[in-house]
Amino acid sequence: METVRLTTAQAVVRFLGRQWSERDGVEHRLVERCLGIFGHGNLAGLGEALLEEELRDPGSMTFTTARNEQGMVHTAVGFARMRNRLSTLACTSSIGPGATNMVTGAALATINRLPVLLLPGDVFATRASGPVLQELESPATYDVSVNDVFRPVSRFFDRIWRPEQLPSALLGAMRVLTDPVETGAVTLALPQDVQAEAYDWPAELFEKRVWHVPRPVPEKALVDRAAALVRSAQRPLLVAGGGVIYSEATEAIRAFAEATGIPVAETQAGKGSLPYDHPLALGAIGATGTRAANALARDADLVIGVGTRWSDFTTASRTVFADPDVRFVNLNVAGPDAHKEAGLPLVADAREGLTALTAALEGYDAGAAYRERAATLAAEWDRVVEDAYTLGHTPLPAQSEVIGVVNEVSGPRDVVVCAAGSMPGDLHKLWRTRDPKGYHVEYGYSCMGYEIAGGLGVKLADPEREVYVLVGDGSYLMMATELVTAVQEGVRLVVVLVQNQGFASIGALSESLGSQRFGTCYRYRDPASGRLDGGVLPVDLAANAESLGAQVVRVHGVGELRKALEAARGVEGGPVVVHVETDPLVPAPDSEAWWDVPVAEVAEVESTRAARATYEREKHAQRHYLAQPPTAP
Known part of the structure; x- marks a missing residue:
């Protein structure tokens, strides 16, 4: 040998x-x-x-x-x-x-x-x-x-x-x-x-x-049973997860939707499964979803999950699918996920499973009225998005306006990268996706500090695409050092650094739970109160990025932001950081969905007691999806 x-x-x-x-x-x-x-x-x-x-x-x-x-x-x-x-x-x-x-x-x-x-x-x-x-x-x-x-x-x-x-x-x-x-x-x-x-x-x-790398095919008997369930449903809905993207099944999902008239909602990892302007695209679902997707989810009597693991954000902590007789069909390459929510398990590759299910449903259509309702709800939400993009808030812009400018300036195949804070939720409901790989938000772990490092990996994987990293000040402070790696390797990233003086996401959550944004703002300790509610810290993150070797542009307002982003597209070499301040107190449009975060059951603070009452009221809508799918005829 x-x-x-x-x-x-x-x-x-x-x-x-x-x-x-x-x-x-x-x-x-x-x-x-x-x-x-x-x-x-x-x-x-x-x-x-x-x-x-x-x-x-x-x-x-x-x-x-x-x-x-x-x-x-x-x-x-x-x-x-x-x-x-x-x-x-x-x-x-x-x-x-x-x-x-x-x-x-x-x-x-x-x-x-x-x-x-x-x-x-x-x-x-x-x-x-x-x-x-x-x-x-x-x-x-x-x-x-x-x-x-x-x-x-x-x-x-x-x-x-x-x-x-x-x-x-x-x-x-x-x-x-x-x-x-x-x-x-x-x-x-x-x-x-x-x-x-x-x-x-x-x-x-x-x-x-x-x-x-295999593409497992679904068992024919289960495909036939799933098709029978779809045919018996009055208000079916498909939820596209990350498995659709990874298996390159976006054309298969488009063919399925157009053949059947079943509208499509998307998880964070599945966003981009359909272009945002497709007539059957409802956009994001769940706690960070669109009102269009969540409205149809509440009424759905059959939910087809493709490549999703049904996280709490996707199901709005098991409240968004409200029909008492709702059933699930789960197409997933992983058996444990295919069996969740007592669903009918189609254990298979997403592309292969969708192709088989489309064939089994030949001649079926959810109906013109249902198609029209989905299109109407999606159009109404798109108008909400446009309003959020063009809010005109002063003196500092809203975060939704920053997202709108980046979306407008970026090309159809460009990639937006984000991971933590309020930005992922806002992106999920507001970003207009045009390409299956154009939306890259890490929300399985939602790890602060992922953005710049992850964006570097995105750019290394596909250098021909422009990569826009959206990162808040809190996440930037966790880990900005891979800017130096991007400088060393001559990798161009466009980093939009959003400065809002604290943790905007957890601050808003804290306020909604009655904790008054405690510990979520970057402030001096006030000598009089002894609390961290004094003046704003003199931290200059733009100067920090410049010291790491990045090209830095400071902008004020969305007009300057647009000009800076347009100019950055032509910059050769390493990363460009565009620093913009926003108002953290301007929320994005509401998704009309809930997320289960327990509130203290007893408290002396009145705001906490009020939040607990709201929590108990919302908790009543939570349920386990345990019903068996009916046996197909």
Whole structure:
């Protein structure tokens, strides 16, 4: 048997450069580059291996220096999402704090079912030098390190104690990265002495390997039963989730809607499944939804969920589907999601399932009156959006006006990126999507600090698209450091930095729950009251962005914002940050839906008591969807 003598780290890097995914006959590089920050736990192992590979075969595994370990995982997530989970990035860190900094990013990837490969350094397998710098000592066992915290947030975890263990671990890791059901964070912990240890590897380990990404088809009997349920319904509604986008099923969903007349609402991850101006597009659904989608949801007697995991925001904490006899049909590649809400489970790829269901419904139509109602409600909401875009609020613009300007200036294939604060909810209900990949809001984990790092990944995945990162001051302060990575790599992002002096989203929620925006504003401590309700802090985030190497434009009002964004489209090189102040007290239009956030049952504060009364009233509408779908005739 032919062998190749390499260190364990060299074997990892060479193997990754030869892995491909394939779907529908099209191949994609599975791991396109490695992001990393070096320390004593990975410098002489993976660091040396990446250097050798760059010299030996330039381009096979490009290395990019990151600035924050959590941030680089977010970049990998943004990249993987933009590539519909067919390609991703690897991330390497040292042991200790470098590794644990990646845990939040791992959780985000796994919750969103997006593939990322994490390669943290680890303690000595031989224990020759233990305890090493940054090693956690457990009094109960010597085989635990801080990397064990990756286990609950990873879809696959292994620690390579011996070189002989590497081949099976690598193959297991690739299996999970390319599995549309099981994918998420994959962690291979690499003890630093094992990284540098040489071994004679089978040469076939480094041959090109192509991993097929399947499209499971639905069981015909269940398709027929689902079709019978649709035919028996009077007010059917389809809810499109992220699975529609990832399986590239947007044409299939358009064909289904147009053939059947069933209107389509969208989750955060599914936004863009239909263009916003399609006559059967209702836009966002749930707690951050449109009134059009939520109105039809309240009346729906059958809900077809495609590629959604039915989160609390989507169902408005199980209040938005109000018909007492509502039934669910769930088309999902993941069995657990297909069985939620006691739905009829169609376990299949979204595109394949929609195609089969469309064929089974040949000749069916929800009716002209139902189509007309959907179109009328959608048109009414679009007028609400236009009003929000052109509010004319002074002296500071409303956040909805900022969204409107970005939407107006951006091209049909450009991408908006956001993750946390009030912006994702406003974008969900207000953004006019025109392209399936044009809306990139991370709302599975809604992680503050994702925006700039995730936007970097989006741009790396598709450099031809303009990428607009919308980030509030609170999220910017969490993690802006990947601006430096964008500067280093010459990656142009247009970052719209919205300054509203605090946490606008949680402030509004606090007020609605009777907590009076406590602790949600950036203010000095008032000597008289002893509370954080003094003057505004003199923090200059524009100056901060400029100090990180970004080109910065300060604007006042939507007119200057529009000019700055138009000018930014022609800027070559690195990131452009456009800083604009907004009024955080101007809300976006109401979705007429609820979100379950418990309020203190007893309180001395009158506003809290009033909020509790409202909470108990809304809570009565909450329900479990446990009814069995009727047996098809």
